[in-house]
Amino acid sequence: MALTPITLNTEGPVYERDRPFAFSPNLFPENQFLKDQSFIMKYYLNPDQTPKQYYNIQADLTSRPLPPLHPGTKQPVGPADLAPLFPMELIKQEVSTERFIDIPDEVREVYQLYRSTPLVRATRLEKALNTTAHIYYKYEGVSPSGSHKTNTAIAQAYYNKQEGIKKIVTETGAGQWGTALSFACAQFGLECEIFMVRGSYDQKPYRKAIMETFGATVHPSPSTLTQVGRNLLEKDPDMLGSLGIAISEAVEIAIQDEHTHYALGSVLNHVLLHQTVIGQEALLQLEMAGEYPDVVIAPLGGGSNFAGIAFPFVGEMLRGGKKVRAVAVEPASCPKLTRGVFGYDFGDSAGFTPLLPMYSLGHDFIPPGLHAGGLRYHGASALCSHLLNEKNIEAVAIQQLECFKAGLIFAKAEGIMPAPEATHALAQVFREAEEAKQSGEKRVILFNLCGHGHFDMSAYVDYMQGKLQDHVLDEEVLKRSIAGVTAI
Ligand SMILES: Cc1ncc(COP(=O)(O)O)c(C=O)c1O
Numbered sequence: 001m002a003l004t005p006i007t008l009n010t011e012g013p014v015y016e017r018d019r020p021f022a023f024s025p026n027l028f029p030e031n032q033f034l035k036d037q038s039f040i041m042k043y044y045l046n047p048d049q050t051p052k053q054y055y056n057i058q059a060d061l062t063s064r065p066l067p068p069l070h071p072g073t074k075q076p077v078g079p080a081d082l083a084p085l086f087p088m089e090l091i092k093q094e095v096s097t098e099r100f101i102d103i104p105d106e107v108r109e110v111y112q113l114y115r116s117t118p119l120v121r122a123t124r125l126e127k128a129l130n131t132t133a134h135i136y137y138k139y140e141g142v143s144p145s146g147s148h149k150t151n152t153a154i155a156q157a158y159y160n161k162q163e164g165i166k167k168i169v170t171e172t173g174a175g176q177w178g179t180a181l182s183f184a185c186a187q188f189g190l191e192c193e194i195f196m197v198r199g200s201y202d203q204k205p206y207r208k209a210i211m212e213t214f215g216a217t218v219h220p221s222p223s224t225l226t227q228v229g230r231n232l233l234e235k236d237p238d239m240l241g242s243l244g245i246a247i248s249e250a251v252e253i254a255i256q257d258e259h260t261h262y263a264l265g266s267v268l269n270h271v272l273l274h275q276t277v278i279g280q281e282a283l284l285q286l287e288m289a290g291e292y293p294d295v296v297i298a299p300l301g302g303g304s305n306f307a308g309i310a311f312p313f314v315g316e317m318l319r320g321g322k323k324v325r326a327v328a329v330e331p332a333s334c335p336k337l338t339r340g341v342f343g344y345d346f347g348d349s350a351g352f353t354p355l356l357p358m359y360s361l362g363h364d365f366i367p368p369g370l371h372a373g374g375l376r377y378h379g380a381s382a383l384c385s386h387l388l389n390e391k392n393i394e395a396v397a398i399q400q401l402e403c404f405k406a407g408l409i410f411a412k413a414e415g416i417m418p419a420p421e422a423t424h425a426l427a428q429v430f431r432e433a434e435e436a437k438q439s440g441e442k443r444v445i446l447f448n449l450c451g452h453g454h455f456d457m458s459a460y461v462d463y464m465q466g467k468l469q470d471h472v473l474d475e476e477v478l479k480r481s482i483a484g485v486t487a488i
């Protein structure tokens with residue numbers, strides 16, 4: 001059967017609502033082939049079924065998270081403190097306790113380029129693992145930038161454009177966020193400038209090329225363009241950089257010009273909010289599959305893809321609905337959730353940002369140059385930290401060799417190269433599938449395959465050639481770095 005075309009006109013998308021948009025087994029009831037349930041493995045939504053609102057978990061929390069503090073006065077930050085960096089609509093979203101916040105039509109229109117993303121039953125992986133578990137993944141790698149980051153980039157670019165901003169400056173670690181924002185800025189006619197962590201900049205020249213293709217300017221960080229960068233390069237000209245440093249550089253540039261704003265690809269409440277389109281879609285798609293997850297798994301760098309897939313399910317549970325385990329997976333070499341301190345810390349290295357209540361390894365912590373660049377961040381978002389502290393979610397730290405091994409098995413079975421960040425979720429999926437097999441239970445596992453790894457092949461080559469190692473954190477370095485965090 002031919003797929004229904006989508007046409008765009010100036011008023012917005014027009015859909016043929018009476019015919020199926022894409023492959024969804026329950027939309028093809030007459031198809032004999034699909035009546036055999038074992039063939040059914042991929043679930044899409046019609047365009048008009050995709051979320052019209054973002055889900056805000058702040059409405060369902062049983063206790064209020066602590067507020068961010070002004071670094072000088074140590075008082076809660078107000079809108080005026082954030083206005084030089086962010087548009088007012090995003091500042092309002094940051095503090096909103098409304099359960100649902102409308103997604104602007106202009107944003108939904110760009111989402112239609114790739115949403116809904118598929119929910120896939122990984123039957124071939126299940127076979128490869130010989131497990132009794134049912135494994136589902138939500139594949140965000142189909143987005144224009146290749147990861148979930150596009151979901152918030154589009155929204156952030158839109159709100160900045162609405163406020164008359166001309167240019168957005170940001171940082172990027174793995175390059176996924178920078179790519180997403182470059183694309184989103186191109187959609188809304190904004191300039192885009194990106195500070196890319198030096199380690200990734202050197203490892204992934206094609207990430208830089210794609211950002212430039214979308215029209216962005218990209219610098220390695222630390223750079224000589226900012227005072228922060230110059231100071232660091234003076235001490236160590238070969239510094240690999242970190243997300244915390246790149247954030248400081250981007251903020252330093254943004255505050256110098258009233259027509260320029262800063263955008264963050266994770267951590268802040270509004271970023272997590274925008275990602276909830278993932279979990280909201282997954283709820284509906286799993287309903288189509290007739291299942292509900294026992295466990296939801298995602299890697300955690302700052303917390304946005306984890307929140308995106310997990311918060312809609314955790315919210316159901318907090319409102320008295322079905323119980324679900326939500327497991328955040330971090331690299332053992334950057335273990336803020338499992339070995340960090342829950343306290344007030346800066347979001348960046350230089351201390352420009354407000355003090356955030358979060359699990360942190362200390363804002364000076366420079367993680368080893370592991371290949372999952374997007375997970376090399378010293379802190380976890382305030383909302384994820386709060387939920388972990390309240391024991392509503394779980395966290396686990398895994399070494400990179402176990403992750404890459406799982407990534408390759410997945411690639412062979414399902415035909416998708418996962419981003420190195422996503423292999424952290426996979427390693428935990430493998431552990432859960434093995435537990436299910438041992439106990440003979442049908443555990444329903446949902447994980448976020450938050451990006452593809454097409455620009456990360458050098459990491460896989462290193463792994464296959466036996467050049468990668470697990471990192472053992474130096475206890476003394478960790479202790480010194482954590483000492484800077486004011487425990488709550
Ligand atoms: C593919 C991918 N997954 C996960 C992450 C981690 O970030 P977050 O925790 O905000 O999702 C990143 C960050 O760059 C990423 O690129």
